[in-house]
Amino acid sequence: MQIYALVDCNHFYVSCERAFAPYLQNQPVGILSNNDGCLVALSPELKNLGVTRGTPGFKINEIVKNQKVYLFSSNYELYGDMSTRVMKILASMVNDIEIYSIDEAFLFIDNISDKKIVYDLALEIKKKVYQFTSIPISIGLAKTKTLAKIATNMAKKSFNGIFELLDENIEENLLKSTSIENIWGIGRNYTKRLNKYGIFTGYDFIKASPYLIRKEMGIVGERSQLELKGTPCSDMTTLPPDTKSIICSRSFGKPVSSYEKLLETVSTYCSTAVHNLREKGLVAKNLTLFITTNPFKDTKQYANYINCSLPDYTAYTPEFLNLCAILLKKIFKENYQYKKSGIMLTDIIKQNVIQPNLFSLSYGDDKRHLVMRVMDKINNKFGTEKIYFASNGVKKSWKMKREKTSKRFTTRWDELMTVK
């Protein structure tokens, strides 16, 4: 018997905050996105107050005032580290694990003939993860990943946090009561299209003609359909896939209109992205830069992007920074209130497979590489941006808001939890 188990951490960011602040237990808790913009994670108690994911923070001021809601800025350093801990525990308990996102992982369970044993294993996993991280998880068990997703949704509605979907009658009933928009791979747009053909539930979907599904959704839809019928169509990818792009973009705390300040923003984001590139042992050749005004405001709108390739693959920050200045000049327009900018690195390969250009040194061998290494070492040890490029700006009046951040309890010595 081959079983896919999907482990999903319950309201993960909230649970991370709760792990270090027990008074948040059973209280309405919400985590805000970057710039304290909108809600990205909610505790069930907050959901019960009628608040939904994606709501802008300022729209719930009223509720926050009246109901005592605890709001936090997102603390990705903490969540990332907690995620690593959870994944390590999972990996120690099964042979094959595919880390799917910061709070989800597929486990592949093979060679177990008895359903009961699988269920007990899931129970043990859940217990152990909670014991070592105090993160509550839900586990769905099924024949394919897509079915496991549905099982996990059920597991979240109690059932001890574990739902096993291996009985065909239960499967059929569950598909009948599952709307297609809740199926993995079917989003808002495909839901609308399929509704036109009278397809509303998972059951309608598996009964629909494969030709129709193929026509409307392409190969992806056809795969989803097969998976729901019990045929696995996606392998476990136990090795992390090669990075194809790295994006760094942010909204500003305050709008920016001068070229100089806008350049500070893209330079800062660019430095971060190229740093990430180096951390992964990669080099890139292509840079895309974009700027945009605030689409939610009634002011003059402008958005544009531009993209350019370097002559060689590199992870040398100044080279990208120079390019940023040139590219920004080309698309920058005066008299606009810019709200967001960003850069994307593409055409990425591993540093150790660079094909050196006949006329230049390869990045790994020259002094530029060493300078970057020293810089990264200093910043990794003493904190981000201890040393940085002048083009990133010194004052950064546009910096994003993060007014309610908790401490980075698990990754900074000076932010360890104190017990009074």
Next chain:
DNA sequence: TCTGGGGTCCTAGGACCC
């Protein structure tokens, strides 16, 4: 005043090649 950020995959169409 205040509305996130980072990714992947697939497809259609155009340019170009022999």
Next chain:
DNA sequence: TCTGGGGTCCTAGGACCC
């Protein structure tokens, strides 16, 4: 009536995911 056929590569855009 009918105007070759087969292929690759690249890009933009659309869809999805968390």
